[in-house]
Amino acid sequence: MTVHSDGPRSRRERPAKPALTRPGIIAAAVEIMRGEGLERVTMRRLAQQLDTGPASLYVYVRNTAELHAAVLDELLGAVDLTPVHAEGDWRERLETVLVSYTTVLFEHPGLARSALVARPSGEHYLTLIEGLLALLDEGGVPGAQAAWGVDVLLQHATATAAEHATRGRAAGAQQEWDALTRALHGAREQTHPHIAALAAELLSGAPQDRLSWGFHMLINGIAQTPRPTPSQEPPRH
Template sequence: MASAWTRRRPRREQPALSREHIVAEAVQLLDAEGIEALSMRRLGTRLGAGATSLYRHVTNRDELIELVVDEVYGEILVPDTDDPAHWRESAVVCADSVRAMILRHPWVASVFSQVGLSYLGPHVMRLNDRMLALFEAAGFDAEEADQAIATVIAYVIGTGTSEAAWLTMVARSGEDEERWAARLQPAIDEASADYPRLRQQPKPSGARSLAEVRDTNFRYGLDRVLDGLALRLAP
């Protein structure tokens, strides 16, 4: 199997270069310049090492993507709980943490379809195991706990991906979110001129920032997903 998680690591690693060091530098590169900038040659230059040295630790760019995805998944929080009365609050903490990770590392949204066997990585395995414990404590059986987790994560990733795309566009504009949205509004008004329902959509209140609007919209959808799951636990 072609995967970073199924290949044996070299017995000896160069003192100044390790897989962990390579992955940490790759995450910094991705955060600063995006997925388009990631190449073994570019990363080797940042590390002061040739691409050949990197290949001793990471076979190719696909393996590197598996590794960096698992690395940022290590930032996700799943509270410890064995109290079924608090499963929902813990699920919200976890969902918020997944979304925050995506928004800190917007490049991750563009590689979800390229992650290969990343689910074998230690951070992803830990996340899945802790979430299973959380949903089983809530009262779901093992099979439905897995389905419930997949449903919540699908919602969070879908919403987070849209947000990450928007924030990436804002960042490329060189302006803050509010100013960029204000400049974009005339184009939105023109595009929706022939669509009465779109024209009548309420605009965000001036008292709330766009970040607050995004937070509110995210929480609305998450609450509706959890409402549906809670019904499965009803007597």
């Protein structure tokens, strides 16, 4: 007769845990972010998810900032880059890619705020940069201007997404907007003549229209503004 034991199994009888890999760690981090938010993507929480110790993760990821950058890079794989090789006006196609990038950040509020300081360096980020540079090159934008211009375009998109995410989660967002509206419309012509004349314009426009206008303005500016003569200052970090 076979005797079944309900007692604890020895470690030698348990199935072996999958070996840790950087792709596996990043995939687990993305899973946590989707379910619990980016704030919960910490080394300790990730170690718990992977049934290991936090020290084991540092072999593959140096710190939480690098982890968040890797999560951002992974999600950038969802950016629509088909316009890069499509037909049509290069400016419109460039804007379409940038709107897709912004939309990805809109869908992950915590990630949008982190993206302001995160510095991804993975394949998806490189592919995005390559696509943006290719479209600017197609438009005849000199390479030096395009190189700086890509940074400005992504800053605008990222800041817009982060602002949207912050306002969407702020408890008093509507009250703050109402207070700003009252302040602008209540500006006296004697002391603030320009605000008094343009109060309605300062508050006008749907967010999507403002985003699109910003891209148009920046793209045109990048194409027309030569880069300054290089200074002797060290490169930014």
